[in-house]
Amino acid sequence: MARQKKPLPLIEKLEITDAGSEGKALGRWNDRVVFVPFAAPGDVVDVQVYKKRRSYFEGRIVATHKKSDLRIQPICSHFGLCGGCKWQHLDYRYQLVFKQKQVQDALDRIAKVPYPGIAPIIGAENPYYYRNKLEFTFSDRRWLTSKDTSKAEGGPEDTNGLGFHLPGMFDKILDIDTCYLQKEPSNEIRLAVRNFALEHNYPFYNVRNNEGLLRNLIIRNSSAGDLMVIVVFGKNDREKIDELLSFIRGKFPEVSSLMVVINEKKNDSISDLNVQLFYGKDHLMEQMKPAEAGQTPLQFKVGPKSFYQTNPGQAQKLYQAAFDFAGFKGDELVYDLYTGTGTIAAFIARSVKHVIGVEYIEDAVGDARENMKLNTIDNVEFYSGDLAKLLDEEFFATHGKPEIIVTDPPRAGMHPKVVRQILLAEPQKIVYVSCNPATQARDIALLNEKYEVKKVQPVDMFPQTHHLENVVLLERR
Secondary structure, eight states: OOOOOOOOOEEEEEEEEEEOGGGOEEEEETTEEEEETTOOTTOEEEEEEEEEOSSEEEEEEEEEEEOOTTBOOOSOTTBTTBSSOTTTTBOHHHHHHHHHHHHHHHIIIIIOOOOOOOOOOBOOSOSSSOOSEEEEEEESSBOOOTTOGGGGGTOOSOOOEEEEEOTTOTTOEEEOSOOSSSOTTHHHHHHHHHHHHHHTTOOBOBTTTTBOSEEEEEEEEOTTSOEEEEEEESSOOHHHHHHHHHHHHHHOTTOSEEEEEEOOSSSOOOTTSOEEEEEEOSOEEEEEOOSSTTSOOEEEEEOTTOOOOSOHHHHHHHHHHHHHHHTOOSOOEEEEETOTTTHHHHHHHTTSSEEEEEESOHHHHHHHHHHHHHTTOOSEEEEESOHHHHSSHHHHHHHOOOSEEEEOOOTTOOOHHHHHHHHHHOOSEEEEEESOHHHHHHHHHHHTTTEEEEEEEEEOOSTTSSOOEEEEEEEEO
16 A cells, blocks of 8 residues: 655744845745745744745745735736746835845855955836846746636636736647736737727637637837837638738838748747738847946847847946956957857947857857948958857967956856866956856856956846846956
């Protein structure tokens, strides 16, 4: 007879003491960490454990005995279900405190190297409406909430929805009324498209069966005032496609780029698909202030597949922090690793002798070269390839060893081989920009062989979430 599993505990009156990883708060019970989503330090709550691991529990709040003084009322009606803004219940001032602490914890516990202190985190002037891109998903299996009045009668007949995936559920969509991450007309466009599709019986996508006409809606805007809308369809039904796009064009004349993608694959990525222009320009324009007074503003051409920092206002502050840390004199050879579409390369190019940009995504390099032409910058070269293979002794011998390296890797951090090549190249300075303080700290520990941390500057790029960017200056001993 199989042994019956012991039920997971209900922890009563757990005091939440800190903000932890992945946006979850935490407390301690019987020498074990308990992670609790949507809690706040200072809460006293009853927690039902739903996941047990050797060193920690994960649980959900089932009763509240005391509410933290750090709490505020979330403005979004979807808070608690949508996984996008997990810290919306924390006063923004305290969000910044816990982000600053996240950087300190990573340096203390992972890097374990001396550092001179951390500059106060650079917060956002507006913690809402800061994103320049949102992607919504159509589904015929939306999540039914307490707002569904017909749920008691057996559930609504219409289960179509347009919104975001619920955390951990690939086939369930939370139908969104109002999202506070992107300025209008983002919500107006999404709601109008959803209502038009419902009124005209457009089939919403079913991910399990790979069926349905409507798959995704992508809305991008720019600080220059451009507005791009991309509708992704599951099949090429030209009559219905033209009907919907004509509706969008007529109702929203401010849309400067209207595009369509036919995606018959089983994943939502459009990076390998053709984007067809229905109306307007095939790109939008983004602009950025120059790094130094007297330089002309920078212009960036952003296509439907291009990557650009999702919070352009904070990106300006992030790049300026990296620029200031580098302390360029004007005669340096600089390597910009993981250069993407060349935004950092363009930002620093006018203040140095030469920049070598290296990026593993070939399409991004094409965008980067075009951006240099757009800004009449001629002292930057770009190379594409796997940095762990491309960045070797021969590459440095051919292009020269840099005085300064700027690196901005993805969340996984730098490959150990890239770190090793940086150590062999021995630049005088390394400016390390990271969206993940934990992997950044891991790499700093490896670089500690020859480099010491001189400056640390966190920047909040993602209000209402636990995510942030961090800039570290390392100098050769």
